[in-house]
Amino acid sequence: MDEAAPQKGTVTQRAIEEIKAMIAEGRLEPGQRLPTERDLAARLGISRSSMREAIRALTVMGVLEARHGSGIYVTALEAGDLLETFGVVADLSRGPRLVELLEVRRILESTATALAAARITEDQLAAVEKHVAAMNATDDPEEILAHDLAFHREIAAAAGNETMAAILEGLSSRTFRARVWRGYQEEGAFARTRREHAAIHRALTARDPEAARAAAAAHVGEVEEWLRTQLGP
C-alpha cells in the first residue's frame, strides 16, 4: 500500500500536481527551500529525471526557482513571477490574435490609466514626465521604444494593482511591440505617439480619470485600428 493514487497521467504530471498542491495547501511557504531533487524523487517514488522535468515545469510557470549549487525555492508567488510566461503569448501570436491581444490591452490599459489618474503620487508623476521628455528629446527608435515601455509601466504601477501591471507588462513585451512598430512607425507614428503621450500625461496631472481613460484608450486603439487594416483585404 504505497499510495492511494496508483496512476493517472504521466508520473511527471503527478509530481507537478503534488508540488502545486503542497504550495496551495500552505505546506510550502513563499521563499521556502524545498527538499533536494533526489529527496523529492525518492519521496514520490519516481526517478530524478522525471522529478527534474516536474521542477522545470514549475520553474517556467514562475512557481519555483532553482539556484545552482544551493537548492530549489518557492518564489515570492507575486504577480510578476507567475505572469512572466504571459509574454510568450504575445510573442507567438499572429494575425487576428494580435488584434485581440491589443483589444485586451486597450481595455486594461485605459482602466489602469484612469486609476492612475486618481492615485498617482508626485514622485510617480515626475517619473512619467521624465519619460515623456526623454522620448521627445531623441529620434533613436530603440530609445523611443524603451521610454515608451517605461512610460506605460510607470502608469501601470501607479494604478496600484500589481496583477494588472504584470499582465500589461506581458502584453507589451519588447519583441511584441518591436514587431508591431516595425511597419507602424513609417506613418509619422513617432509624432503621433508623442502627442498621445502628452495627452495622457496632461490627464494624469489634472487628476482626471475620465480624460485619462479616453486618452489611453485612444492611444492603444490607434495601433489596434492600424493593425486591423493591415490584416484586411
Added chain:
Amino acid sequence: MDEAAPQKGTVTQRAIEEIKAMIAEGRLEPGQRLPTERDLAARLGISRSSMREAIRALTVMGVLEARHGSGIYVTALEAGDLLETFGVVADLSRGPRLVELLEVRRILESTATALAAARITEDQLAAVEKHVAAMNATDDPEEILAHDLAFHREIAAAAGNETMAAILEGLSSRTFRARVWRGYQEEGAFARTRREHAAIHRALTARDPEAARAAAAAHVGEVEEWLRTQLGP
C-alpha cells in the same frame, strides 16, 4: 566551429529559446510535427535529458504537445492553448492578490458582457438562458457552480474575443472559484447570484451593452467587495 553561441545560461534554456525562435520565425507551423527528441538533442548538441526538459517547459507553456508513441507537435497556438497556465495564478494567489485578480476580472468581464450584448446570437442567447434556468432549478452547490461557470463562459465566447475569453477562463478556474465560494455562500449568495445572473441575462436579451456592463461589473464587484472585507481588520 559548431555554433556561434557558445554558452549563455543553461543548455536547456538555450534549447527552449531555440525552439521558440523556430516557431516565431515561422520555421515551425502550428500543428506541425517536430523531429524526434533524439534528433533534436543531437541537432543542438545536447543530451536527450536536457532536451526533454526543454520540451516539457514548452509543453506547459502550451506551445508544444507531446503524444506518446507518435511524436511532438506544435499546438494550434490559439489563445486557449497558450493561456492554460494562467489558471495556476488564480489557484496559488492569496490575500490581497485575490482581490487584484477579481478586479482584473471585473474589468474584463464587464467589457466582455457589454460586447456580448451587442453581438450575441440567438443560439448563444438560448444557451445562456439554459444555464440560468438550470441554476435556478437546483440547490446542489456543485451543480450551481458548474452552471455559474458555464454561464460566464458562454457570454465570454459571445463577446467574440477568444483571447479575452481564455483569460477570463483562467481567472475563473474551478478551484479558484470554489475557494472563494466556500465562505461566501453562507450569506444568501445563491439567491443573490441568481438575481444578478437574471439581470445580466435581461440586458443581453435587450441587446443593451451599457446595462450589461453595469450588471456584470456589479456581479463581480459584489464578490470582490465581500472578499475585501474578509481581509480587513
Added chain:
DNA sequence: CTCCCATAGTGGTCGGACCACTCTCGTGGA
C-alpha cells in the same frame, strides 16, 4: 479486398555517473 497483428519507431521512465557551483566550517595566520 479487408482485416488484423507483428513490428519498427516514438515518447516516457529509470538509474547511475560525473560536472559546476554554493555554502559552510574548521584551520591557520594575524
Added chain:
DNA sequence: TCCACGAGAGTGGTCCGACCACTATGGGAG
C-alpha cells in the same frame, strides 16, 4: 581573540544508456 581562506560536502546541471509503453504502419492471412 578574531578574521581570512581554503577544502570539503552538498546541491542543481548535464550526460549516457537502457528499457518500458504506446502508436502507427504495412504486409500477410483470411
